[in-house]
Amino acid sequence: MVLLLLLGGQAFGNDVLRSVQQELRARKLYFGPIDGRQSATSTAAIRRLQELKGIDQSGQLDSDTLRSLGIQAAPSDPLAEKGCAVVQQYLAARMGDDMNREMRLFADTVNYFDDGEVERAFVRAEHLRENERWPRRRYTLINRIATANPTRNGEVIVTARIRTEVSNPTRQPPALTEDVAFTLRETRGGLRIVSLKRIE
Numbered sequence: 001m002v003l004l005l006l007l008g009g010q011a012f013g014n015d016v017l018r019s020v021q022q023e024l025r026a027r028k029l030y031f032g033p034i035d036g037r038q039s040a041t042s043t044a045a046i047r048r049l050q051e052l053k054g055i056d057q058s059g060q061l062d063s064d065t066l067r068s069l070g071i072q073a074a075p076s077d078p079l080a081e082k083g084c085a086v087v088q089q090y091l092a093a094r095m096g097d098d099m100n101r102e103m104r105l106f107a108d109t110v111n112y113f114d115d116g117e118v119e120r121a122f123v124r125a126e127h128l129r130e131n132e133r134w135p136r137r138r139y140t141l142i143n144r145i146a147t148a149n150p151t152r153n154g155e156v157i158v159t160a161r162i163r164t165e166v167s168n169p170t171r172q173p174p175a176l177t178e179d180v181a182f183t184l185r186e187t188r189g190g191l192r193i194v195s196l197k198r199i200e
Helices: 014-026 039-052 063-068 076-096 100-103 120-133
Strands: 106-112 116-120 135-149 155-167 177-187 191-197
Touching: 014 039, 039 063, 063 120, 076 100, 076 106, 076 135, 076 155, 076 177, 100 120, 106 177, 116 120, 155 191
Parallel strands: 106 191
Antiparallel strands: 106 116, 135 155, 155 177, 177 191
């Protein structure tokens, strides 16, 4: 199973994507809304541009693609970059069967969805139950934006749109796409997830 990272490895925000959409429209490659939101239409337009420019057709906003449009991405915050990397590691671990690797990404206590403040052992038990119920899991990271937490030093909030597809031998529910806010905090052991919340 592979994670599809539509915004590449950098923490691009809506303003950069909005500028990309405007430039692609000016080149008659994109006809969707100029809204700074990643979509299948904008990804296809990015791929068309990459094909025309002889760039690897990844659909990602890498530095070569941005340069070809005359757009310079603002320097990204190293903490935001690290936060995005941890979210990617988390989703990869959720699809695998290495629970220890997954749990290392969490702090000792986590503000976990509607359960409030819980111990890491609670999260582990929840994930084991989910894994047993849905042995086949696929998570696709569609979009994510990382920003430093303005109220707390050493924290980053990564808002991620995630498509979830799960199944078991007897049941396969429809895929679900939802927005999840990950709050990550610097600890002695590195950046750890301290909060997971669905965004309504």
